Amino acid sequence: MNQNFDIIIVGGGAAGFFTAINIVEKNPKLKVAILERGAEVLNKVRISGGGRCNVMHACFEPNELVKFYPRGEKELRGPFHQFCSGDTIEWFEKHGVELKIEADGRMFPVSNSSQTIIDCFLKATQKLGIAVLTGQSVQSIFKKDTVWKVETQSENYIAEKLVLATGGNPKVWEMLQNFGHAVVSPVPSLFTFNIKDSRIKELPGVAAQVTVKVKDTKLTSTGPLLITHWGMSGPAILKLSAWGARILHDKNYQFTIFVNWLNDVDKEDTEKTLKELKQEHAKKSVSKKSPFELTNRLWESLVLASGIEVETKWADLSKIQLQNLANQLTNGTFQVNGKSTFKEEFVTAGGIDLKEINFKTMESKLHENLYFAGEIVNIDAITGGFNFQNAWTSGFIVANSI
Structure with missing residues (x-):
């Protein structure tokens, strides 16, 4: 049996959730599912910042912010002009999460607990009717006529648009190489x-x-x-x-x-x-x-x-x-x-070659209706909340263009 959705998002992490929530908030009619291979979602969010979740960094000027990205500096300039750190603060406030700035510029929820961010995302997905499906490890991706078909070990999903937010997942990178995408081989970064x-x-x-x-x-x-x-x-x-x-x-x-x-x-x-x-x-x-x-x-x-x-x-x-x-x-x-x-915050440099992505929409230049959010692309940052800002910004842009 095929399960039909308008949009499937692969990856139940920060970028996947942020993308899904923003899509349905802008267009409540859309039927959206998040597929997560693990038993739990938002694991990296849970352990980030020693369990407090370093949501972002208090750097509000896009041209300054890009300097914290060893890979992606040039490409992120446009996206940060669309959705930057100030927008992130506003977004979380609107969703009931207050953030605070620490002396070193890192920003955390006032509660000092990453659970606040997780609860915020889970509450939003429930309210918006977004299907969060765990234990769904993607085995293959096909493009058939105008739709995407995603097979997991137990189900088949069909959707008009596909968003990949799988972070540094080598298996997904391999699938994309079969679709003609170039992948910059990953090496450890932090x-x-x-x-x-x-x-x-x-x-x-x-x-x-x-x-x-x-x-x-x-x-x-x-x-x-x-x-x-x-x-x-x-x-x-x-x-x-x-x-x-x-x-x-x-x-x-x-x-x-x-x-x-x-x-x-x-x-x-x-x-x-x-x-x-x-x-x-x-x-x-x-x-x-x-x-x-x-x-x-x-x-x-x-x-x-x-x-x-x-x-x-x-x-x-x-x-x-x-x-x-x-x-x-x-x-x-x-x-x-x-x-x-460094701690559990394993970050890799590597991912989809940036030349193959339209940074106005985060859509693949090779395949229509295929989008990328977060660390699946060859963008990474130094420590301090910058990798999350890339997740929020790219997720927002995907949602906007969809």
Whole structure:
């Protein structure tokens, strides 16, 4: 038996739900179904932002917002002029969810619980009569005359329009390749760096505002760095992992980074400062107290790494030791050996080639009535709510054009 709908949306995640709700709100006559392969919907929403759901980022200017997308910067400019962060806030408010801005610009529901977002979506789909069908793993997709036929392991569905919001699902990408779509092969995008190094071994939990560069590349990033049990994490590292997703994959995650623990202060200025400290604090021991905005533990570790004994006084520093210390502070060299997934928020760079999508409608340029929303396309962002904004914007545009 075939089940007939006007529109079928494959993928019960953020993009799929947002698309469905917006379609039926604009046109209540349409019969819409969401097919989800798992037993539960909205799983990524549930775990995002440590269970609080980082809905979006407080960046309201489309031309600024696009800069957070290593892949998709150029393509998203138009879509963000149609539906941007301010529209997202308004949309959720209209649906009974108030959002708040945190100091780092990330936005969460005031309730501090991702369940609020899930409940909002489930309530809307029920109210609008959208069929949410779980345990429906798509086995094949056909185009027959003017309709799409979707087969799952247990049912056949027929619809005039098909929206794919399946995120990084390789099986769906494969089906699309059979339809002539080019898929940019996926590589991990948000990950932390595995580093074994005596300088940071005893310092998990210590953070600093840094500039990090990857040797022999143009990759550079500034921001907070967090030392962890397995190496380095924090926004500065995650940004590098997103912008360098392809390059670092090609290096097989074996590469060298330079860390400037003083962020933007260069080696010469640091040497000058150290010489002044040598005069001012002649009788004090170097390793005891950090004269920079670094924790004492990190400072002490870098002092020892410069070949300076724990009890050495400032007055007794040799020229070489002073240079070594300036070098450790502004140009520390670390070997990265592998990566770790960042929390459960597994993001991939890769997906439908952006050249094959009309970004005014999010429709396939190769097949009429085939639309894409969310991370199924080759768009991804750094951490901070930007991947969700892409889901909301692309879902809104699909709904609008349908």
